[in-house]
Amino acid sequence: xxxxxxxxxxxxxxxxxxxxxSMLAMxxxxxxxxxxxxxxxxxxxVLALLANFVLVPLLAxxxxxxxxxxxxLQIGLIVLATAxxxxxxxxxxxxxxxxxxxxxxxMVLLMVVTIVYLPLVLPLLLPGVxxxxxxxxxxxxxxxxxxxxxxxxxxxxxAEESSxxxxxxxxxxxxxxxxxxxxxxxxxxxxxxxxxxxxxxxALLLFVVGSLLIGxxxxxxxxxxxxxxGLGTAQRNVSAAIVVSAQNFSGTMxxxxxxxxxxxxxxxxxxxxxxxxxxxxAATGGTTSQTPGKTDSKA
Numbered sequence: 001x002x003x004x005x006x007x008x009x010x011x012x013x014x015x016x017x018x019x020x021x022s023m024l025a026m027x028x029x030x031x032x033x034x035x036x037x038x039x040x041x042x043x044x045x046v047l048a049l050l051a052n053f054v055l056v057p058l059l060a061x062x063x064x065x066x067x068x069x070x071x072x073l074q075i076g077l078i079v080l081a082t083a084x085x086x087x088x089x090x091x092x093x094x095x096x097x098x099x100x101x102x103x104x105x106x107m108v109l110l111m112v113v114t115i116v117y118l119p120l121v122l123p124l125l126l127p128g129v130x131x132x133x134x135x136x137x138x139x140x141x142x143x144x145x146x147x148x149x150x151x152x153x154x155x156x157x158x159a160e161e162s163s164x165x166x167x168x169x170x171x172x173x174x175x176x177x178x179x180x181x182x183x184x185x186x187x188x189x190x191x192x193x194x195x196x197x198x199x200x201x202x203a204l205l206l207f208v209v210g211s212l213l214i215g216x217x218x219x220x221x222x223x224x225x226x227x228x229x230g231l232g233t234a235q236r237n238v239s240a241a242i243v244v245s246a247q248n249f250s251g252t253m254x255x256x257x258x259x260x261x262x263x264x265x266x267x268x269x270x271x272x273x274x275x276x277x278x279x280x281x282a283a284t285g286g287t288t289s290q291t292p293g294k295t296d297s298k299a
Contacts, residue, residue: 004187011183018176019087020147025169026090026104027151028162038102039109044225047218051211051233052084052110053117057125059210063203072249073200076257077207078125079244082118083237085111087144088266089228091173092235095273097280098227104148106232111140114237118244129248136240143239177266184263191256192263200257204264208234212272223280230276235269238262 001009039045060081064074085107093103119131151169155162185192195201215233219226238258245255 007183007187011180011187014176014179014183016143018091018173018180019143021169021176022087022091022173023144023147024151025166025173026100027148027153028155028166028169030101030104030152031155032152034101035105035108037105038099038225039105045109048106048109048229048232049113051214051218051229053082053113053121055214056084056211056233056236057081057121059214060207061125063206063210067199067203067206069199069203070253072253073195073198073203073257075126075249075252076241076245076254076261077203079122079241079254080207080236080238080258080261082122082125083114083240083244084232085109085114085140085240086232086235086237087239088177088235088269089232091177092231092269092273093228095270096227096231096276097224098231098276099224102225103228103232106228108145108148110232111144111237114240115140118240122244129244131244132247135247136243139239139243140237181263181266181270184259184266188256188260188263191260195257195260200260201264204261205268208265208268211236212269223276223283227273227276227280231269231273234272235265236261238265 057078060077064077069077087107089107090100090103093100115133115137118136119133122131123129151162151166154165192201195204212230212234216226216230218233219229238261241258241261242255245258249255
């Protein structure tokens with residue numbers, strides 16, 4: 001095994017460990033009622049769907065028209081724009097001291113819609129692309145929904161047991177995310193350098209920042225809600241994008257571009273979440289919006 005293969009394996013393991021442990025931790029800290037409650041606000045749900053499945057794809061299209069990009073990079077940006085519901089969202093929301101129940105509920109909603117949306121819309125945007133919904137759904141179900149459901153089940157049967165294990169899984173997810181970020185940077189540094197010369201990094205920066213602003217604006221005046229909307233709109237579902245890219249564009253720069261995008265998103269959104277957390281703490285007098293209350297969605 002070469003050094004590159006070893007660190008690739010470390011990155012893959014840490015990525016899987018992060019997703020599973022964070023979903024378990026989120027499930028053990030919430031109830032199903034808490035997750036569903038914020039999504040009963042129709043206006044908030046409609047705005048979230050509008051942001052993620054209309055405005056973000058439109059933003060990506062405009063970026064490809066304004067910034068000269070090679071076709072594989074254009075394709076990668078469009079694929080990312082049509083894939084929402086990222087497993088990183090609850091962790092980002094936790095850092096932003098936002099409404100975690102809303103973050104988990106929004107993640108599940110966007111993930112389910114993505115499974116239906118991608119196979120219908122992507123062939124229209126990229127003729128010749130074939131998307132198998134089950135290929136996307138099975139990994140998301142196994143890695144995200146099953147651990148989340150297990151955590152919720154443990155919480156419903158024994159709150160004491162869940163409070164014992166939840167902090168451990170939360171620490172594991174944080175450590176796994178740190179390892180993933182470091183190894184991801186090391187493995188993709190040459191690709192990142194190459195993308196700088198091809199305007200790829202510039203396009204990604206505009207895409208992430210633009211998507212973040214779209215979500216923040218549509219999230220309204222409640223800091224706990226707007227931070228969830230902003231982060232949920234900016235953090236795309238890289239897992240789904242990787243599946244589509246590997247199946248349809250192997251051997252091109254599309255897949256490496258998507259992998260680099262995952263690193264760029266984290267490098268931007270992790271410190272952004274921290275800044276939003278400081279703002280939210282100041283707005284609430286040091287308390288957080290981690291439990292569902294009134295989710296003011298006024299724009």
